[in-house]
Amino acid sequence: AQSVTQLGSHVSVSEGALVLLRCNYSSSVPPYLFWYVQYPNQGLQLLLKYTSAATLVKGINGFEAEFKKSETSFHLTKPSAHMSDAAEYFCAVRNSGGSNYKLTFGKGTLLTVNP
Amino acid sequence: ETGVTQSPTHLIKTRGQQVTLRCSSQSGHNTVSWYQQALGQGPQFIFQYYREEENGRGNFPPRFSGLQFPNYSSELNVNALELDDSALYLCASTQGGAPTNYGYTFGSGTRLTVV
Numbered sequence: 001a002q003s004v005t006q007l008g009s010h011v012s013v014s015e016g017a018l019v020l021l022r023c024n025y026s027s028s029v030p031p032y033l034f035w036y037v038q039y040p041n042q043g044l045q046l047l048l049k050y051t052s053a054a055t056l057v058k059g060i061n062g063f064e065a066e067f068k069k070s071e072t073s074f075h076l077t078k079p080s081a082h083m084s085d086a087a088e089y090f091c092a093v094r095n096s097g098g099s100n101y102k103l104t105f106g107k108g109t110l111l112t113v114n115p
Numbered sequence: 116e117t118g119v120t121q122s123p124t125h126l127i128k129t130r131g132q133q134v135t136l137r138c139s140s141q142s143g144h145n146t147v148s149w150y151q152q153a154l155g156q157g158p159q160f161i162f163q164y165y166r167e168e169e170n171g172r173g174n175f176p177p178r179f180s181g182l183q184f185p186n187y188s189s190e191l192n193v194n195a196l197e198l199d200d201s202a203l204y205l206c207a208s209t210q211g212g213a214p215t216n217y218g219y220t221f222g223s224g225t226r227l228t229v230v
Contacts, residue, residue: 036221042224101171107155108157
């Protein structure tokens with residue numbers, strides 16, 4: 001079975017500060033990993049994905065994440081927070097291979113950006 | 116290209132009633148999945164449809180059922196509604212069978228309230 005743990009249900013940063021959102025996964029097979037962002041009353045938007053190519057993945061809006069197999073982690077970072085980054089962020093895992101594309105999500109981290 | 120469209124956006128039902136939610140997949144996508152997102156939680160996988168057949172299901176009772184049509188649009192039906200069914204229901208589409216596509220396009224969801 002696969003699972004995702006997001007450490008910290010709420011992270012607060014100042015505008016211009018580093019953003020670090022933590023995600024640890026559990027998977028019995030090589031995983032595919034994703035970060036999604038959700039703005040209030042909206043669906044999920046894909047920020048970036050890891051699919052067994054480069055371990056450092058760059059996404060949209062200046063976000064990036066590094067896959068660390070030894071630590072079973074896929075933390076999301078952004079060097080400088082912007083007010084528009086305030087949203088809920090979800091890490092998700094999917095088993096590689098097969099035809100079932102089920103995504104298993106973490107519980108989410110609410111990012112607040114203070115002026 | 117159009118994205119994923121869900122209808123209705125909001126719905127209020129009474130306990131014990133039945134509800135049908137609808138989803139139009141993104142152009143070119145033939146696989147649709149449904150997720151339930153309770154307040155303050157990450158999305159939970161309900162089931163997936165590929166070429167009009169269910170090919171994956173999460174831990175949801177049989178009163179949650181679905182359909183996929185030849186144009187790849189989909190319905191989620193929930194019978195005998197319970198208060199705990201109150202949630203945001205998200206539809207997501209992808210191109211099944213394409214090994215380089217590992218992400219989903221999500222709709223904005225249907226907010227279901229059961230009273």
